[in-house]
Amino acid sequence: MKKFVKEILESIIVLLLLSGLLLLGYVYNPKKVLRIKENLDNSSPEEYSSMSLERQNLLSEFDDFILESSTKEAKKLIQLIYSNPYKLNRLVLNDIKKEVEGYSGELLEIWYVYNMGVVAKHKEDVICFDLSTVIASSNLLKLSDVCNYLFISHGDGDHFSSRVAKRILENNGKIIIQDDTGIFEESIKALVSEDYWENIYNLDSGKEYSIGNINVLGIKTMHRMQEEKDNAWLSVKVGKYNIVHTGDGVLDSHSDVNLLGNVDVLLANSIVVPLSLKDLNAKYIIPLHMHELGHDREFLKENSFSSYLEKLNGFEESIGSKIYPLVWGESIEVV
Numbered sequence: 001m002k003k004f005v006k007e008i009l010e011s012i013i014v015l016l017l018l019s020g021l022l023l024l025g026y027v028y029n030p031k032k033v034l035r036i037k038e039n040l041d042n043s044s045p046e047e048y049s050s051m052s053l054e055r056q057n058l059l060s061e062f063d064d065f066i067l068e069s070s071t072k073e074a075k076k077l078i079q080l081i082y083s084n085p086y087k088l089n090r091l092v093l094n095d096i097k098k099e100v101e102g103y104s105g106e107l108l109e110i111w112y113v114y115n116m117g118v119v120a121k122h123k124e125d126v127i128c129f130d131l132s133t134v135i136a137s138s139n140l141l142k143l144s145d146v147c148n149y150l151f152i153s154h155g156d157g158d159h160f161s162s163r164v165a166k167r168i169l170e171n172n173g174k175i176i177i178q179d180d181t182g183i184f185e186e187s188i189k190a191l192v193s194e195d196y197w198e199n200i201y202n203l204d205s206g207k208e209y210s211i212g213n214i215n216v217l218g219i220k221t222m223h224r225m226q227e228e229k230d231n232a233w234l235s236v237k238v239g240k241y242n243i244v245h246t247g248d249g250v251l252d253s254h255s256d257v258n259l260l261g262n263v264d265v266l267l268a269n270s271i272v273v274p275l276s277l278k279d280l281n282a283k284y285i286i287p288l289h290m291h292e293l294g295h296d297r298e299f300l301k302e303n304s305f306s307s308y309l310e311k312l313n314g315f316e317e318s319i320g321s322k323i324y325p326l327v328w329g330e331s332i333e334v335v
């Protein structure tokens with residue numbers, strides 16, 4: 001009997017040690033991560049057409065940092081959460097939260113979180129878009145506490161995190177989607193009790209609504225070039241600003257552009273949108289959907305700052321918009 005108890009105790013100790021090591025590996029931030037974080041903290045966003053060499057070098061250093069930890073095949077989730085880019089992203093989430101909470105201005109401030117995740121603040125209204133990371137860390141959930149509104153372009157995991165959506169609804173925040181089939185709406189409803197359903201808004205395509213302090217409009221689009229899959233372009237009017245988020249969508253017809261009116265900020269998927277840049281004539285463009293960690297090395301190479309800037313350089317017609325490539329955690333003020 002004594003031997004049996006001893007064996008159990010030994011197994012428990014081994015398990016505890018192993019979990020301790022796993023936890024340590026998760027929270028430990030290697031020098032490389034801290035160094036690039038410091039470089040980012042010392043740099044500020046610059047507009048594409050007048051970007052300094054120093055800033056260009058920082059963007060390319062960030063590309064390298066991502067590519068260094070990439071693999072030929074897409075990483076498994078368990079590998080991703082121990083990877084350096086995931087650690088860096090987790091660190092900046094804390095900073096974004098503090099900055100958003102500390103900001104209260106007449107101007108619109110926009111922070112870049114990850115992939116197509118963005119937080120915008122105007123006066124006391126905090127509007128979040130597509131907040132999701134590879135796996136929702138506790139830092140991402142804490143950041144989502146700042147959101148009064150969450151816009152979700154579609155249900156893919158790199159745009160929609162069920163844990164974030166649940167948390168925002170339970171904080172009495174509002175969720176805004178445009179979903180013709182109703183399947184996505186049902187999956188969001190299933191996350192919370194019926195008491196919160198009135199805060200889920202499923203828009204009719206092309207129709208403007210007033211919700212709380214903002215006006216919203218959703219336009220149904222194709223998901224990339226897949227006809228059978230939906231996505232929504234979502235437009236938000238807050239104060240004097242009109243912000244448009246494209247998700248992974250391509251507009252079905254050019255005439256849809258007219259529904260949007262004057263666009264102040266286009267939160268653009270850099271993979272699918274470049275062709276529409278001129279038609280939209282947005283004042284500001286923030287290119288998104290780069291460095292999405294759930295992909296293999298080739299995808300990450302194609303969707304990096306370097307290849308995006310190369311694409312822009314090759315663009316023949318001039319673009320009137322101010323284009324701001326942002327790194328995770330950075331923000332710009334929209335005037």
Ligand SMILES: [Zn+2]
Pocket residue numbers: 154156159223248
């Ligand atoms: Zn998608």
Ligand SMILES: [Zn+2]
Pocket residue numbers: 156158159248289
């Ligand atoms: Zn996507």
